[in-house]
Each structure stands twice: as C-alpha cells, then as structure tokens.
Amino acid sequence: MAYYRYLILIVRDIPYLDAECQLQFGAIVTTLVFTDQLHVIQQDHQVFFAGAHPHNIDGSKIGNLGGGETTLALSSAARDVTVQRQFSNKPFKNSVWSSFPDFFEKIESYVRIISGPAIERHGATPLTFRVVEPGIEEPVFKIRDTLTSRAEISELSAKFKDEVVAIIGLGGTGAYVLDLMVKTPVREVRGFDGDEYHVHNAFRSPGSLHPEQEFGRKKADVYQESMRKCVAGGWCG
DSSP: OOOEEEEEEEEEEEEOOTTTOOOOEEEEEEEEEEESSSSSEOOOOOEEEESOOOOOTEEEEEEEOOOOEOOOOOOOTTTTTTOEEEEEEEOOEEEEEEOOOOHHHHHHHHHHHHHHHHHHOOOOOSSSOOOHHHHHHHOOOHHHHHHHHHOOHHHHHHHHTTTTEEEEOOOOOHHHHHHTTSSSOOOOEEEEEEEEEOOHHHHSSSSSOOHHTTTTHHHHHHHHHHHHTTTTTOEEE
C-alpha cells in the first residue's frame, strides 16, 4: 500500500526471509522530488527499507543490495514504519548500468529481489490490498515543504510544530530571521516593529519586494503581506 507525504513514498507489506528463513514483513521507502505542485520524479535509484536484511532460501544474505544500516525519520502518520537500512541496486540492461524509467519499475525491481525467496518458500505475496488511511496533516505552507524530507529532518521539524515565535524588530537581521522562521512549521509567528519601511530596509530585505509601493508603511505590515505568499496563515503582525 502506498502512502505519500511531502517527498516520501512508502510501500508496506513486503515479505522477506530473515536469517532463520522465517517469514517477515517490511516496508520499502523511497524519496520523491516534486517538479511542481502536483508532479514528482525519482530522486535516484536507491530505497530505504524498514526491516532486517533479507535472506535467500539457503539462509545466505541477498547480495548486490549495497547501502547498509541507516535511519530515516518519518512523519507521525507513518509510526508503524521504522527505517533500518538503505539499499542500492541499479538495473543492468543491455550490458549497461542504467536507471529506472518510472516508480513502478523501481519498486517492482526491489520487490522481486527482496521478496523472491519469501514467495518461493512460504507462498507469501506483497499484494495484500490493505487499505491505509492517508492521515495527511493540513499543510502550513502554500508551497510544498520539499526541504524537510530532502534534508531528512522530519523529526527535528516536527518539534517546532506547536511553537509560537515572536520576532521583535524587523530590520536587517530581524527580516532575515523572519524569512527563516516562516519556512518552519511553527503554529504562529508574531512580528513586532513600529517603524516605517524605508529605502535602507528595502535594500536589506530578503526576497523580492516592491519598495515603491511600500515606503512609509509599517514594516510589520509590509512583511506580513510578503510572508503570506509562503505560508497559509499563522502570522500576527
């Protein structure tokens, strides 16, 4: 069963054999790259795996999987999946190492390698048709947060989710602190600055503003409108 959140695709119920040739079930996890708000492409040929290293029918470890032990923090909606290792296996076609043409071929290839012995020995199948509720949280941002999963900081990012952050002073430094904070999933950002927005503020401001329309207005109001282009809400000027 597949599950999408930001840049993660999870395929559960993957049967495999452990070191004692007992049937176990794991999950394949792979990262996605959004090219726009709706479409994704593969990041690379590698996958993560939630489970022990899979074995052959004779009890030997399945080779040519590369990678090794690693961890990857996932969202709270995937608490049942604990990444333990990473695999790397490029397709070899026409005597050349190549890449997977699409996600289907990529997942199918890894399932054949990982699950083949379990299917042969126990008659197991990855086709369980189990329904997993999406459980996707309401996004804070107007643009997809593709950085969190790309940088593998989901667990760290989640720690800020319920925080309320106040920034006193929106001058040169304060404006950049604000620019950084609105890209975190905090519940609310409160900006305080009673000064007017002048030329020296525009010169130091992050992002692209329209100073000819902003001069003379309160800096808190100027940045409130600017930063709302990034977040759906949560700003209190």
